[in-house]
Amino acid sequence: MSTRVESKDYVGGEQPPATEHTSETAEAYVQALVAQGVQCLFLNPGTDTFPIQEALSKLEQLGQPVPRTVLCLFEVVALAAAHGYYAATGQPQAVLVHVDVGTQNLGGTLHDAQRGRAAVLICAGRTPITADPRQRGTRDTYIHWLQEQFDQHxxxxxxxxxxxxxxxxxxxxxVVARAFQIxxxxxxxxxxxxxxxxxxMAEMAEVTLFTREQVPPARLGAGDPDALREVAGRLVRSERPLVLTATTGRxxxxxxxLVRLAELLALPVVERRERNNFPTSHALHQGFQPGPLLESADxxxxLxxxxPYIPTQTRPHPDATIVQIDLDPVKERIPLWNFPVTLPVRADTSRALDLIVDYARELLTEDARQRIEARRAAFTANQQQ
Incomplete structure (x- = not known):
């Protein structure tokens, strides 16, 4: 059974949040996941997760929607699976592990999720705070004293x-809505x-839920149009351009x-094997190591x-123009990032590349077209050898 908050009492958007009747916070947590569109909960259980496991079972038996529980016998599997499902669907995922040790056992997969930009809500239990027998959920097992840390986070x-x-x-x-939004x-x-x-395990009468549409994530979009127009102009004028990409194909x-831009301007593409970014059979696909193309590019x-390259192995020409288009073009979360960039553009490439194509078409001259066709013919001939 559910009721709705009156629209006049809600100023956060056109659709007011739903208020669901519940009996414990654990049930409300499950309902909050459902409201956010979570289809799978990747679970590695422990003594602190059983209220949620019971809530999943209870709500399912009551005929209410619940995420599919994916039981993972090791935390690494849980986060790796969530990361992969996010990569395949583009939808944020949820992982549940137990206290400090479960968090630690995430290990290198947490690093992978960070650097792979995987939108995953990782939830972990916390050792019970109290030892009061009158309190539901209080400490009642030997391990409850050993699993508390000064700073689990x-x-x-x-x-x-x-x-x-x-x-x-x-x-x-x-809280769940904010977690997924961020x-x-x-x-x-x-x-x-x-x-x-x-x-x-605290009792509660009802919970206010928020959908992803009511608390949406912030998107960058295509970026600064003036910067993209400058990128287009530089690409049209370039004689030896080169595209380096790692995850544009996400x-x-x-x-x-990327295919449209490369074909329009005959741009050679070198990719890193993180995503399928460009057709490997295409004449403009130049493999996975930049090599001589990087050193000669103007x-x-x-992207x-x-x-983009290993400076101790190869470097761009000192006079080369370097354009970086990225959700984070200056790599704010990498402490030392020492790759020179002439023009950094913060943008979503899935939106920016089509605008660059449009701007480039407007700037093409007859001389530029002849230069582009000569470059295209050279790469096509190399592929046929």
Whole structure:
């Protein structure tokens, strides 16, 4: 049974949030995941997660929607699976592990989620706060004293965009919505939420829920039109351009946008094997190592790339123009990033590339067309050899 908050009482958007009847915070947590469109909960259970496991079972038996529970016998599997499902669907995912040790066991997959920009809500239990037998969820097992740390969040703080501990039952709807909003906002990445057992087992009458449409993520879009027009002009004038990309193919729009731009201007493309960014059978696909093309290029168009080349192995020509288009073109989360960039453009390449194509078409002269066709013919001839 559910009721709706009156529209006149809600100023956060056109659609007011739903208020669901519940009996425990753990049930409200499950309902909050459902409201955010979560289809799978990648679970590695422990003594602190059983309230959520019971809530999943209870709500399912009552005929209410619940995420599919994907049981993972090791935390690495849980986060790796969530990362992969995010990469395949583009939809934020949810992981649930237990206390400090479960958080630690995420290990290198947390690093992968950070650098791979995977929008995943990682939830972990927290050792019960109290030892009061009158309190539901209190400490009742030997391990409850050993699993408490001074700063459990410190395990992940370097690797997540946001971290928080649920403090009150009535917060659960807005906290889960905020977690997913931050995780999915550009540039996306993992977030971390701890769930004390006493709070999970606290009784509550109802919970206010928010959908993803009511609390949407912030998107960068195509970027500064003037900067994109300058990029187009530099590409049209370039005699030896080169595209370096790593994850532009994370969406179909990015993949096809890069193909359109490369074909319009006969741009050779070198990709890193993180995503399928460009057709490998295409005459303009120049493999996976930049090599001599990098050293001779007069313009580098770097797209969605954290490490476009290894400076101790190869470097761009000192006079080359270097354009970087990326959700984070200056790599704010990498402490030392020492790759020169002439023109950094903060943008979503899946949106920016089509605009660059439009601007470039307007700027093409007969001389530019002849130069582009000569470059295209050379790469086609090389492929046929």
């Amino acid at each position: 410190g395990i992940v703080r370097n690797f997540v965009k946001w971290e928080y501990e649920l403090r009150r039952s009535e917060q659960i709807g807005e 995780a999915a906002s550009d540039p996306p990445g993992p977030v971390y939420l701890t769930l004390p057992r006493e709070v999970l 969406s179909p729009q990015g993949f096809h946008g 313009l580098l168009l770097v 969605d790339h954290d490490v």
